Amino acid sequence: MLTPDRLIAVAKTIQKPAPKHPARFVEPMQCMAVAKLPEGPDWEYEVKLDGYRALGIKSAGGVKLMSRNGKDFSQRFPALARAFEPLADETVIDGEIVAFDDVGRPSFNLLQNHAPHEVSLIFLRL
Secondary structure, three states: OEOHHHHHHHHHHOOOOOOOOOOOOOOOOOOOOOOOOOOOOOOOOOOOOOOEEEEEEEEOOEEEEEEOOOOEOOOOOHHHHHHOOOOOOOEEEEEEEEEEOOOOOEOHHHHHOOOOOOOOEEEEEO
């Protein structure tokens, strides 16, 4: 789990050469309902947490936190957006914004109705 402080700490350890193209919004792959799950070593699965799918984008010194539909989440979740500032330019991280209740369960209600001083938000890298 990447809290804003942990994301900053991880970002400071990442060094990579500058890419040839600026980072930009890329529509994330959507879930697909199937009757039977695929099997085999080429498949990976992730736990579905009750949150917002988001992309953290650092490009040309600026940071944006975008929904899977391209909506800007930067103003709604400013602490998470600021946590991407130490990343190298032209970085995109796909993840999910999640709020946890008092017993550690994901809570979409808390996420939707969060007040920044009351709820700790986590950005989970997918």
